[in-house]
Amino acid sequence: MTTASTPKTVAVVGCTHAGTFAAQSILTAHPDWTVHVFERNDTLSFLSCGIALWVGGHVSDPNRMFYSSPAALTELGAQMHMQHDVLSVDVAGKSLVARDLTSGEESTYVFDKLVVTTGSKPVTPPIPGLAEGLEDGRVMLCKNWDHGKAIKENAMQADSVAVIGAGYIGAELVEQFSEAGVRATLIDGLDRALAKNFDAPITEQVEAVYAEHGVELALGQMVTEFRLNESGTGVTVVTTAGEYDVDYAIMGAGFLPRTDLFEGQLETLPNGAIKTDEYMRAFPAGSTEASSDILAAGDSCTVLYNPTGTYDYIPLATNAVRQALLVAANIEEPMQKYMGTQATSAVQLYDLSLAASGLTQAGAEARDVNTRSTTIVQDYRPDFMLTTTPVTATLTWDPETHRVLGAQFLCRHDVAEAANAISIAIQARFTIDQLANVDLFFQPNFCQPVNFIGAVAMQAVAEQDAC
Template identity: 40%
Template sequence: MKVAIIGCTHAGIAAMRQILKYYPEAEITVYERHADISYLSCGTYLHIGGTVKNLADVFYANPNEFTKQGVKMRLQFDVIRIDAQAHTIMAQNLLSKELVHDHYDKLIMATGSITAIPAITGVENAKVMLCKTCDQAHELYKAAQQAEQVAIIGGGYVKSGHQVTIFQRGPQLLDEYLDPVLAERVTKLLTDQQVHVITNAEVIKFSDTTSNKLCVTTKQAAYLVDLAVICPGVIPQSDLLKGQFTLAKNGAIITDAYMGTSDPDIFAAGDATEVHFNPTLHAAYIPLASHAIRQGTLAGINVFDKRLKSIGTQATTGMLLFDQTIASTGLTLAGAKAAHYQARSAFYQGNYRPDFMPTTAEVTIELVYDQTSRKVLGAQLMSAHEVSQSANTLSVIIQNENTIDQLAFIDMLFSPNFDEPFNYLNLVAQVAVEQEQGYWRT
């Protein structure tokens, strides 16, 4: 049996590893446009900020390890056409321009996403740069060495010693991940570090100036910078099979819990697909590397034998911004209300461990829950203390449909080294319980 995998970043690599493990007799052919595989996009900002000295260190897999196991690695090949009915592939070698024809028994689409370049006049200017691929990261790093003033379009950030201005189209930063209270804290953290944050600012034009600067024009004003970085969203890359199987309205590939598509011989994983978002019980397009790896793993396990279902996701994510960890999971309060929950949020703010310890740090948590069922729907955390693993814990709480009453008493270790007798996750749930006039009877 022959398996073709199109795309070899996170989902494609994960699928390949599982096929080699569970179906060693299968013949695997991989098609990938780039010469390298496994680039982590977060390496871009880590490299510019100086955390990662060598961008090559961000790659976590080498094509040779798969070639040695018998995988036919067709790197720098662009797949031009797929005929799902005939089970055939036509691709072009990007170096020799030669066309190759292939067939498959099973196909895994791991084609990922492409940058949604905004329709802004002058966006093609050489001083306006993207930051998704490894090649773009190299170009951006090189350009940044000659720049002092950098504009970031889309609410990202650069920790690199530059004078940074962030343009956010909406009224707050990180609106998909944070509600206004924590978003304001993030804004203050940035401004305290001399980052200029401009909200409600729609960029309408990029243009060169006689002084060799780049003029960034919004509807309200114009700003001169040396370089602009666009951090827009992404869109699923599924055009190869358009009209041949079922797609969502935004073009994302619709899959079942086994990562199978409407074609029984085609599986899909990663940024090209939707995920099952547990807090709303609906499919959603949430492109994250963590999703791609899990989906790719499932596609590889299930490609010949549908044995393991996806358990869905809470879209848990986080970032380190200067000295603060910011993490979120599940729904924001705004998202919960939009999903028609009778939602409310509870806030906890306090030190993560006793004051008598040599050091401690304040933790701020917003817990989102449904007043009707009392189930936890989401949470946001911010602290100089490392709270990302607490977001992971809350992800499990949402996954298991636990209530605020259960979270208030859920077993957590206690040691003054780590926390108070009631962990701060217990304490924020206890705030929620008090808001709802006490515990439910058990």
């Protein structure tokens, strides 16, 4: 016979993906606990990864981009503090101070357990004119509901837009702008679009499609200044290679963990991401032992990156949800370990389907990991079919252990699910030899007798044997 635990008071700070799932799961497992949820916005659970689709008119109802609500969490038993800004947290003293942004009233709350789900914030470098541009509205961010509304209502109606940052956000936004007839410029300090997500065999094809659709690529250029037009009708984006006069500019240069509240109180990476153990427990500053009363999940903390076996910062909603569920599972005592992530992701650009899992060659070099890369191009299904189209498949692997470390795919047919197969292979620590011999089906409607996943693995084995 089990004994019921003593009810606890939990403070959940931040409520997007990780906070929402953590609060739901904690209350489901412990309905007699007191769970305070603090969120500075008036909404929660917004699927910001769909902003570009919403902007481009591919969303039936933007309100359906919220999968939960303050009312839903309240019904579960949460004490919701919406539009409350947490001003300070005393981690050791187990208390926090929050201000009601509506009334201005400040209150102190005590807790037994702290769940840090403060998420991330857009990167806003100290570029001259950026702060003024953001205040004026001619420079926009792309992170939350209000940002999405501003982009759709203003930038989408403009003649010209510059997007800074050629990652997923920037890549999708310029696609939607170009499809709508808005002159779009994509600016990035790296010399390839999607350079952190895919290697050259794939990004070269993406850049060619951008050119076909009139997107101006300003790659290998750092933004040095934003100048608002004196007439107030636009902004000039100044880079190391030129100037771009547009109606609006959108910053999509990535994200950083929003963890200022915990500076000096919790162990973090240099970028501020909170370090956690395999049970999502955080480490008090100066301690090598994780605390059972402080847990973190989502964009505010590190992830175990399986391709390297190290803790890294990879802000993805999928990571946030899985980690949040583990917070609930481990909030009383360590029960379920985090299995880690391969950072599996996908994007649709025009008629191109792109997907990836694990390390790219460029990502391996940035992390000082020794890898080899193999690329094949073959029709995704037999050429006796009335239609087929090539798929580019790139496999990244360890030349010493032969372990599969990553893969990327591009095709005009939807091949995105291939990245999920590679994700499983990486997590299971498959070698290229094992992947080459995995049972993958053949049916002419769908694939070749040798599926492109197996084919690229076979090519990698052949290249290794030839060394």
